[in-house]
Amino acid sequence: MALELVYTSAERGLRPGTRGYCTVAHTKGIAPAALQILEALSSYKSLYAVHEEQQADNPISYSHYSSNLLGRSVSVLSRVSPSPADHTGRSNKLAHHVLLHAREYPVGGPLWLSQQPGFFLDNWKEEAHLLELPKSIPVGDSTGGKAETWEQVTGDAGNAALLATLFQKTPKAQVYLVFSPGMSTLSLLGEALALLPPASRWQVTYNTYFTSLPVGVNCLWRCCVPEAEILREARRNPQAQIFDLTGKLPPLEENKLVELARNGRPAQPVPASEAAERVAVPPKKKKFMLLPQRSVNMLNLKPRKRED
Amino acid sequence: MDEFPSCYLRVRCPGLPPVVHQVTQFPCRIGRVDGNEIVIRDSSISSLHAVLILQANNLIQLEDQWSTNGIYLNARRVSQLLVDRTLSLTMGNVKVDLTVTQEEMHQLESKVHNSTTVKITRDRDKTSTVMLERPSLTRAEVLNPDLKANAMKKRFLMGDSPAATISRIAGSGRRGIVCPHCWHRFDIDEFLFIARHQSLIGDPVLGADAQQRFLPSRFTLEGNALDAGGTSCPDMACPRCHLRIPQAASEMPPLFLSIVGATSSGKSYFLTSMSWELRNTLSRNFAISFADTDAVNNQLLNDFEETLFLNSDQEALVALRKTELQGELYNQVLLDNMMINLPKPFMFTVTPAEHHPKYQEVRDKMSRTLVLYDNAGEHFEPGMDLVDNPTTQHLLHSDTIFFLFDPTKDVRFRRLITGVDDPQLAAKARVQRQEIILTEMINRIKKYSGMRTGSRTGKTLIVIVSKCDVWKQLLEFDLPKEPWRWESMYNTCVLDVNLIKNISFQLRHLLEEICPELVSTAESFAGEVLYLPNSALGHSPELNDENGMIGIRPGKVNPFWVTVPMLYFFYQRGFIPPIPVENQTRMQDADFEMKLSGDIYFVSVPGRQKPLQVPLSYTGWQLRCPGTDLWFTIPEPDQNEQ
Numbered sequence: 001m002a003l004e005l006v007y008t009s010a011e012r013g014l015r016p017g018t019r020g021y022c023t024v025a026h027t028k029g030i031a032p033a034a035l036q037i038l039e040a041l042s043s044y045k046s047l048y049a050v051h052e053e054q055q056a057d058n059p060i061s062y063s064h065y066s067s068n069l070l071g072r073s074v075s076v077l078s079r080v081s082p083s084p085a086d087h088t089g090r091s092n093k094l095a096h097h098v099l100l101h102a103r104e105y106p107v108g109g110p111l112w113l114s115q116q117p118g119f120f121l122d123n124w125k126e127e128a129h130l131l132e133l134p135k136s137i138p139v140g141d142s143t144g145g146k147a148e149t150w151e152q153v154t155g156d157a158g159n160a161a162l163l164a165t166l167f168q169k170t171p172k173a174q175v176y177l178v179f180s181p182g183m184s185t186l187s188l189l190g191e192a193l194a195l196l197p198p199a200s201r202w203q204v205t206y207n208t209y210f211t212s213l214p215v216g217v218n219c220l221w222r223c224c225v226p227e228a229e230i231l232r233e234a235r236r237n238p239q240a241q242i243f244d245l246t247g248k249l250p251p252l253e254e255n256k257l258v259e260l261a262r263n264g265r266p267a268q269p270v271p272a273s274e275a276a277e278r279v280a281v282p283p284k285k286k287k288f289m290l291l292p293q294r295s296v297n298m299l300n301l302k303p304r305k306r307e308d
Numbered sequence: 309m310d311e312f313p314s315c316y317l318r319v320r321c322p323g324l325p326p327v328v329h330q331v332t333q334f335p336c337r338i339g340r341v342d343g344n345e346i347v348i349r350d351s352s353i354s355s356l357h358a359v360l361i362l363q364a365n366n367l368i369q370l371e372d373q374w375s376t377n378g379i380y381l382n383a384r385r386v387s388q389l390l391v392d393r394t395l396s397l398t399m400g401n402v403k404v405d406l407t408v409t410q411e412e413m414h415q416l417e418s419k420v421h422n423s424t425t426v427k428i429t430r431d432r433d434k435t436s437t438v439m440l441e442r443p444s445l446t447r448a449e450v451l452n453p454d455l456k457a458n459a460m461k462k463r464f465l466m467g468d469s470p471a472a473t474i475s476r477i478a479g480s481g482r483r484g485i486v487c488p489h490c491w492h493r494f495d496i497d498e499f500l501f502i503a504r505h506q507s508l509i510g511d512p513v514l515g516a517d518a519q520q521r522f523l524p525s526r527f528t529l530e531g532n533a534l535d536a537g538g539t540s541c542p543d544m545a546c547p548r549c550h551l552r553i554p555q556a557a558s559e560m561p562p563l564f565l566s567i568v569g570a571t572s573s574g575k576s577y578f579l580t581s582m583s584w585e586l587r588n589t590l591s592r593n594f595a596i597s598f599a600d601t602d603a604v605n606n607q608l609l610n611d612f613e614e615t616l617f618l619n620s621d622q623e624a625l626v627a628l629r630k631t632e633l634q635g636e637l638y639n640q641v642l643l644d645n646m647m648i649n650l651p652k653p654f655m656f657t658v659t660p661a662e663h664h665p666k667y668q669e670v671r672d673k674m675s676r677t678l679v680l681y682d683n684a685g686e687h688f689e690p691g692m693d694l695v696d697n698p699t700t701q702h703l704l705h706s707d708t709i710f711f712l713f714d715p716t717k718d719v720r721f722r723r724l725i726t727g728v729d730d731p732q733l734a735a736k737a738r739v740q741r742q743e744i745i746l747t748e749m750i751n752r753i754k755k756y757s758g759m760r761t762g763s764r765t766g767k768t769l770i771v772i773v774s775k776c777d778v779w780k781q782l783l784e785f786d787l788p789k790e791p792w793r794w795e796s797m798y799n800t801c802v803l804d805v806n807l808i809k810n811i812s813f814q815l816r817h818l819l820e821e822i823c824p825e826l827v828s829t830a831e832s833f834a835g836e837v838l839y840l841p842n843s844a845l846g847h848s849p850e851l852n853d854e855n856g857m858i859g860i861r862p863g864k865v866n867p868f869w870v871t872v873p874m875l876y877f878f879y880q881r882g883f884i885p886p887i888p889v890e891n892q893t894r895m896q897d898a899d900f901e902m903k904l905s906g907d908i909y910f911v912s913v914p915g916r917q918k919p920l921q922v923p924l925s926y927t928g929w930q931l932r933c934p935g936t937d938l939w940f941t942i943p944e945p946d947q948n949e950q
Contacts, residue, residue, distance in 0.1 A: 009630060011738065020571040020686040021633045040647045043635030049615065051626040051852075051859055069645065087738060088572040089731065089851065089858035090630035215515040215642040230517075237506055 001134040002104055003027040005038040006124060007095040009086035014128040020086075024128040027135065034099060037069055037076070037216075042095035044080045045211040047181060047225060050091045057181040058082045059209035059225070062120075064110040065217040066205055075100050075202065077110055079120035096121045098135055102202070107141040109201030111190035116140075141198065144265035147191035149184055159249055160188070161257035163221060164195040166241060167204060168257075176210075176234050177223045178244040185209065185223040188245075192221075195257045313366045315391050316413040320403040321350050322525050328413060334362035338399075339373075352377050352400025360391070367392060370406065375399070383512055383520050396536040403525050403536075469531020470542050473559050474499060485558055487546035488653040488679045489639060490698075491705050498523075500545040502552060505537025513550040513641050521550045549641050549650060554602035557655050557677045564679050564705040565877065569712030570745045571685030572738075574774050576628050577844040578712060579682050580612040581867040582874060583656070589871045593792060593801035594884050595664040601655035601677055608636060609654050609682075615862075616845075622863030625852050631684040638699070651681045651699045658883070665798045674883050688745045693752050703753050708768045708877050709834075711749070713742055713819075713826065715779050720822050725779050730848035731858055733778070743826045750833045768880065769834035770873045771826070773815060776841040777868065778848060782818060784935065787811065787841060791872060797888060803879050805886040808840070808872065809929040813922070815839040817934040836925040838876065842869040894930055895939040902942060909942050 006025040013022030023039060044061060048054045060081040067074055077098045086092040098119075106113055113119060116138050147160035166173050179185050185208035193201050206221035212230060213219055224231045226246055234240040243249055252258055314332040321327075329346050337344040339356040348357070354375035361369050368391040372378060377400035378385045389395060394416060395406040407413045474496055484493045500521040511518040524533030524541070532540040545552050569575045590596040600606040615626050631637060638649040656678040660667050679702075686692060687699045703709065715721035716732040717740045725733060759765065773779075780787065788807065795802040816839045820827050830837045846866030849858045878884045901912040903919075909926075910919040913933050920933060927942045 015691065017689060017691050018686070019689070021630075021684065022686065037647060040634055040640065040649065043632065043638075045636050046629065049626070050629055050855075050857055051624060069647065085856040085858075086630065088630070089856060090572065090627065091857065092630065093632075211636075213515050213517045215513075215640045215647055218516050237509075239506065 002098055002100040002137050003030045003034065004099070004131060004135045005030065005035065005095075005097045006121060007039055007042040007097075008083060008124050009088075009090075009092045010124075010128060011087045012128055014130065020088075022128075024124060025126070025131055027131045027133075030099075031070070033070055034074075037067060038097040038099065041065065041076060041078055041097060041214055042080060042093075043212075043214075044082065044093045044095070046082060046091070054181070055082070059181055059185070059223075061207055061209040062111075062114050062186050063207040063210075063219070064114075064205050065207075065214070065219065067217050069216045073102070075102075075105070075110065077114055077120075079114070079122075081122070083123060094121065094124055100135075100137060104137050105202050106137060106139045107198045109142070109193050109196075109198065110204070111186065111193045111201075111206070112140070112142045113138065115186060115190055142190070142194040144194055144260075146264040147195075147261040149187040149191055150261065153183055153188065153245055154249060156252070156262075157191075158252050158258040158262045160191045160261040161195055161252065161255065162243055162249065163189070163192040164257045164261075165253070165255060167196065167200070167220070171200075171203065173220065173241055175221050176231055176240060176242045177221065178226055178231065178242065178246055179223050180246050181225060183245060189221055189223070191261070195260050313362055313368055315360065315368050316407045316410060317346065317360075318405040318407075318413060318416070319346070319348055320405075320525050321348060322401055330410070331360055331368075334360060334368070336360040348399075348402055350400060350402050353402060357399055368408075370395075370397075382508070382510070383522070398523070401523065401525070470501070470527075470533065470544055470555055473555050485553075486562055486705065487549060487551070487553060488557055488562055488564075488655060488677070489546060489551040489553075489650050490549035490641075491701055492546060492548040494547050498547045499553075499558070500547050500550065501533035501535070501541045502543040502545050503535035503537070503539070504541045504543075505535050505539040508535055508537055511550055513643065515640075515642065518550070521545045523547075549639070549643070551639050551641070551650070554605065554655065556601050556657055557679075560657065560659075560675045560677045562679045563658070563676045563707065563881075564702055565874075566700075566703050566706040566709045567680065567682070567712065568688055568700075568703070568709060568745065568749050569685055569774075570688070570714065570717060570740050570742050572630075573685060573712045573714035573717065573742070574844055575685065575712055576612065576631055576682055577616075578772070578774060578842070578870065579654070579680065580609065580616055580628065581844040581865075581870040583609055583654070583680075584613045584617050585867055585871045586656075586874060589875075590658075591661060594875075594878075595661040595800045596674070596878070596883060597657070597659045597661050598678075599657050601657045605652065606654050606656075608652070616860070616865050617862065619862035623861055625850060625859035625861060627849075627857055627859040631682055633684050633686055633699075637682060637684075649699060651683055651702070653702075654680045654682065656680075658878075660883075663799075665800060670882070674881075685745075688748055690744065690748045693748075700749075700752060701756070703749060704756050706767065708770065708880070709749070710873055711746055711769060711771050711830070713771055713773050714775060715773060716775055717742060718823055721779060724782055724822070728778050728848065730778055731851040732775070732849070743823070743829050746826065746829050746833075750829070753833075764835045765833060767834055768836045768838065768877070769830055770838045770840060770876065771819075771830055772873055773819070773839065773841050775843055777843040777846055780841065783814060783841070785814070787869065789868075791869075792875070793887070795885070795887065795891070797891075798885055800885075802885045802887045803875055805876075805879060806892060806929050808838070808876060809926060810931050811841070812839045813926055813931045814934055815841060817920075831923060837923070838873075838925075840869065840873055840876075842872065843867065844870055895932075897930065897941050898933070898938040900933075900938075900940050902940075911940060911942070913938070 004027050005023055007023050009021045010024050012019055014024055047058050063078045065076045067076060080093060080095040083092045083094040147157040150160040151157035163175060166175060189206055189208060193204055204221060205219050207219050208223045210219060210222035210224050234242060314330060316328055316330055318326050318328045336346060337356060338346045338358045340348060340353040341355040356373045357375040358373055358379060359371050361371060363369055370389045370391055372387045380398040391406050394412050397404045405416055407416060485496060486493050501524050503520040503522055508520040510516050511520050522535055526534050528534060528540050532542045535541050543552050544555060544558060567575050567579060586598050590598040612628050619626060634649050637652055639652055641648050641650060658678050659675045660670055681702050683699055719739050722733055791804045791807045792801040816827060819839060844867055845860050846868050847864050849860045852859050875884060879886060903910045907924045909922040911922055912919045922942055928944045930939055930941045932939050
């Protein structure tokens with residue numbers, strides 16, 4: 001069951017006595033531990049100050065993180081952005097988080113889901129209240145068309161395959177994608193992720209406006225502005241993969257993914273049953289750990305006792 | 309190439325030269341006591357700590373024998389390890405390196421050290437021991453410079469390196485370092501260092517992106533720790549939260565100061581104005597240097613100062629963003645499997661300037677690290693004191709607390725303020741009961757410090773009544789621009805403490821009339837409560853009709869009395885002298901009847917229905933009776949008895 005939480009600055013929060021930055025809505029029955037994690041993921045660092053002209057160009061952070069802090073693996077999709085002045089006339093932000101389990105994953109992947117109209121809130125003007133029902137997760141897949149945003153930004157739609165190819169070679173590789181404010185990093189990452197097979201899409205964690213890594217989670221695809229501090233540190237690490245959309249990209253090695261990005265894939269019929277539209281999660285293989293061979297005579301060793 | 313499976317084990321104990329063992333017979337027991345094949349005489353090693361065993365496939369495996377301090381590989385505790393490559397492990401305080409071949413062991417040695425002298429002796433049937441000479445500092449030499457440190461090493465320990473800092477603190481007798489991030493108190497020898505080698509990334513407390521933290525056993529001659537990759541590491545960290553502690557902050561004892569206030573009471577503006585003004589005031593007037601301890605830690609505050617005081621567009625409408633409950637003002641750490649947000653401290657180094665009249669005398673006593681926090685007002689709301697949100701725990705460690713009271717949020721004050729065009733006083737502007745925040749703060753301090761109900765703290769509470777540009781007409785007198793003056797005796801300025809006390813008394817009287825619950829709550833908690841007016845910006849903000857935000861024009865910013873609370877704080881600690889008694893200007897004291905009851909003096913003033921109530925903290929100071937031109941002094945207790 002998908003749970004959600006909305007966090008912003010309001011005159012009254014959902015918890016009695018809270019005001020200012022606080023949770024204003026969450027799904028009924030959400031565990032306190034989950035509340036804590038979702039609130040902790042609500043940080044946002046403005047690129048432009050509230051009084052600057054370019055304030056409207058502050059990037060929106062769409063992210064997908066995977067966390068084990070609740071004792072099991074869950075995915076958190078988030079949208080965090082600046083929002084109009086709060087009730088005190090000061091700066092504000094709106095964070096909307098959706099927590100979902102593997103069985104709810106749509107085939108399209110996290111980026112497809114994030115781009116579905118109405119999935120995320122982009123403003124909040126209501127009173128604080130509980131959300132009685134779990135969030136409904138749409139089903140479906142991306143159309144798999146040509147990577148038009150990549151073509152618009154870089155001149156070659158095939159560049160969308162850079163991220164996907166790297167992920168297939170090294171699934172745990174962290175990538176920094178340098179962008180200029182105004183570029184639609186959500187579309188860029190969405191087109192890149194659509195090149196991967198459905199079973200792999202939910203393994204990719206990302207942030208379309210990455211400034212720092214929350215503890216306990218990892219982030220593979222990190223979109224940063226050129227002057228980001230995290231990028232300065234990454235540039236010192238020779239193993240960091242950095243693709244600079246504001247500069248020159250590495251040459252493409254021609255492969256199926258590049259071709260797919262340039263030409264798109266033929267439209268496929270959407271499976272009728274809802275079960276079929278969820279990503280089939282392969283059963284986990286149990287791992288058996290071989291015990292060390294105790295063929296040696298351990299009797300002559302000191303007895304094992306706990307020491308202070 | 310070895311004929312039979314073997315491995316090499318190098319043991320690096322603190323204070324001892326490394327020892328390399330060649331292990332050819334299995335099982336090979338490793339432990340602290342005699343009887344083990346490899347004896348490591350360190351108290352952090354269990355009597356039987358680990359065993360090297362040979363598996364059926366001729367692979368060597370290291371197994372933990374339920375030791376107390378475990379075996380750590382890359383800061384992760386492991387119970388079994390296959391020895392099929394070079395491994396750098398930690399067992400308690402001891403570093404252990406395992407290699408499969410002697411060549412690998414020599415490579416490991418040559419990475420870290422410049423020259424080696426190798427002696428091979430056979431003292432056991434099963435192992436051979438290689439003794440090596442090292443030109444570096446051991447942990448024991450750093451902690452006790454007199455221990456086997458030759459003149460050359462001692463010279464390095466007198467420098468400014470981390471090892472020199474640790475050495476000095478260890479030798480000073482000072483017990484315990486308090487972490488400015490998590491307030492954990494630890495001994496100097498528990499300091500962790502931050503690895504710099506690129507392969508040492510991923511910390512269990514700070515997350516996958518952070519460099520690993522480690523307990524060093526060896527230091528370079530320059531005084532930096534050496535990490536597992538052999539890289540020199542100058543940065544130190546707290547053993548609990550793993551956050552970086554600037555070297556200067558560890559060397560100079562911290563002075564914690566808490567700023568408390570409701571949401572939108574102006575804490576961020578006050579902190580920004582205060583730090584900016586202090587940089588100038590302290591050095592120009594009091595021969596005290598006030599500088600950022602660490603530019604990285606204070607970056608956000610510096611940005612705020614630039615926005616307000618160094619803005620190239622003096623007419624632009626600017627604003628500081630609302631303080632958040634997570635994000636760049638906090639460090640997120642994982643402790644006990646919980647995400648904890650710790651507030652980022654702003655740290656300033658306070659030292660006497662060389663031209664301070666008592667420089668030699670006060671240099672050590674006055675050299676301190678001032679630690680401040682900019683908490684969001686929400687953190688002080690009731691119910692926000694959560695185990696995963698210990699952001700206000702600094703209250704326990706602070707000697708002085710600044711409580712920011714915002715009169716524009718108080719309905720009773722607002723009724724009295726007329727003729728002021730300030731958006732904060734608009735009819736729709738929200739109001740808030742602020743003594744609830746004060747009560748919550750008091751409850752937290754009492755809860756965590758074990759104070760008895762009804763008892764008072766030794767901390768000083770300064771109630772800062774902010775935004776005085778809006779309400780100062782409620783006072784019956786004009787406030788002087790600055791409560792200090794030049795004193796030729798000291799060749800610096802001195803603080804007019806009598807003036808400060810007097811203004812505090814007058815303001816207290818005003819607050820008692822308008823919001824008495826605030827005064828009674830404050831004085832029921834702290835033995836000394838001071839009430840000071842100030843204005844962080846000096847004039848009212850404006851409403852930006854386009855975006856609905858409140859802003860300020862940098863050209864109009866003119867802080868008033870923002871430094872006075874801190875100057876008083878420094879005066880209490882002996883950093884700033886008061887006006888000498890013989891140079892004080894005194895008025896003629898009126899002859900009022902005074903009666904002490906508990907901790908309050910009741911002063912009968914002719915013409916007043918009720919006597920004035922004067923707390924004990926005002927004894928000895930000449931005060932003006934509110935609403936009159938009459939002055940009186942409550943004598944010190946011993947004078948009173950006479």
